[in-house]
Amino acid sequence: MGRAIQSDFGLTDRGFRKKTAWCWEIEVPQPGPTGEIHRQVIFDGTYFSGWCVLIAHKGQHVLGWQWCDQEKKAAWEALLKQLPAPDVVVTDGGTGLRAALDQQWRHTRIQRCYFHIYAAVRRHTTLAPRLPAGQEILGLTRDLMRVRDLDAAVAWMGAYASWEARWESFLKQRTYARAGVDRPSWVKPNQAWWYTHIRLRRVQGLYRQLLRDRSLFTWLEDRFHTEGSATVERTTSRLEGGPNNAIKHLLRGHRGLSESHARSAVDWLLNTMIEHPHDPWMLAHRHREGTAEPARRRFIAEEHIGPATYGTAATAEEGLWGRSGWAGMP
Template sequence: MSRNKSPRARKCPVCGMPMRRNGFTRAGSRRWRCDACRLSTTAKREDSTRMAEFRAFIAWVTGKESMSEAASRLGITRQAFAARIAWCWNVEPGMPDASRSHRYVMADGTYVPYGWCLLVLTGDDGRPVKWQWCSAETKPAYLQLFKRVRRPGLLVCDGGQGCLAAAETRWRGVRVQRCLVHVLRNTRVDLTNKPKSDAGKALLRLARGLTKISAADEAAAWLTDLNEWHAEHGGYLKERTTAKQDPVHARGRKWWWTHERLRRAYFRLVRLNRDHTLFTFCDPAITKDGGPLPSTTNQLEGGVNAIVKRTLDHHRGLSEKHMKRCCEWAVYMLTADPDPESFVTPAHWRNAKTKSVGDGDPTPGTLTAVQLPATGVDAYESGFGVRTGWAGRSH
């Protein structure tokens, strides 16, 4: 029969004197005895039980299994599993150490249910450095994300104004690389996938070549092609339409550019190059010491953001509070040295039975607060809630 290893010395709950080991029970549990008051006990280690529950919670909330599958694997019911891990939702993961310097960082936001946006900052190893909840990708939100993060050699982002403004405020003069995949997407929005004009078709071909550039000489050749495009189609860009020619679309204007979308797509490329954010990744001034740098945010979007999306897809139907905690644990477990158990304190499980449901708001998954569940039961995630049907009726 296997026997549990002896934990650290215990004190008698009656007299407070040290207790000594006194063999094992038939079930294999350690027996303790107090020589002062002759008390014998096999008191369980509550912390061991709670940590086992927390490990099961982390495995489920960051994995692919449904709650029913996780409960079945442990040999308990779904309701029992939900009750045992109810206290685990109160454990909040902390931020990793952001003091290390990075050659480059990537910043991007991913939108999740309930109107929230999760901003994530990753380092040159592709692992999360910080994350921040916000309702929109604004400058204050990104300032909070960049707070206490050391100045990187390069910031790769999608070019949002909030991100750029926060980066300039936090790291004045930092080099920025605009994600070339986003540049291509914006160009396709303006030109569509099948432009009708020859100028539009040629410019779209140039934009598609952006993501294939990997060196400075290739970037120089691409800019030469862009200049040649303008030399050939510059007159086409300057065409105007007057109100007399098209009174239906005048809307109070005397004239307007005939090919507005084409002009916007072209001058966006010109502006990005003038701002030195189009081909920063291959600038010899910042690549000479460490080799090539990324030109897109694919590492972040296809890594952390994609995993967050997949995790939420595996756990559809979470309440707003639990959805946010699920995302936080999904991101934290991707850090360099995750140690989720380090955030658990006795206060988390001791307050589990007194946890309020709803906090004055309607119970998640219901339209009103008239049907409140029993203490410790989540009405939304345990399958309880308002039901409709013909049960109990007769024709």
């Protein structure tokens, strides 16, 4: 996990790789189920070399992870099935995770990450919006980052409602297709008109969805406070600044790893971040003695559609890849 290089061990590079080749065959188990119901679980995925690792984190420790090619519903479901449903999930708002949550953890509350909300709004308005409506909603989004209690949350919702009322007719303005009018790339060829301020309408749609789902101020609810201190995060920063950042730092420090070795290295790194890490020496001893339990392949439970010969094994098309190590077993 460190920054040492092969020549630091008194061997040639080829000699070191030959002497340690067996180490890459050791499988890293994920943490087993404990039955503990967590107050919160933070979810996020990080990409490298065409792979994505989805990570579940409780704020202090990694709870589990799942390998896939993209953040698809099937991949998130495979990770959710490893854990009991918590009280709250903190998420960046990816559609794949939301669909999996609706399927697997229907009664779990959702808290959307404030930094991802800000990033989404900024993407639509830019950092220097020209229109007053854009300037105001960007300012409201910055104010959202400073909300710390329920009183401030109520004041913010009032300010947002005022913004919608003030700009209602402005946001409904349309542009009609005619000669001399440029047709935006997202407009369909046979479309007769489109909303003039579509980017601001998308910001409006984002906030309406958050308020309708009650996923904007979940962390401020009374039952998620202990002695006035929030027990639920409002961002995914603990995960992004912890495991995700450590993964990228590890792979930068060991550039040139093969794809399978890079995934194995990430498995070992995440093992160090669980509450009760598996002892590497014990795993190595079991491997050398031939007493390690064979890895069990994960299969995704699906409804059988068509002949039974179709099977339910995880495939690359589903976003889940077979691998020799612990890509995420039950």
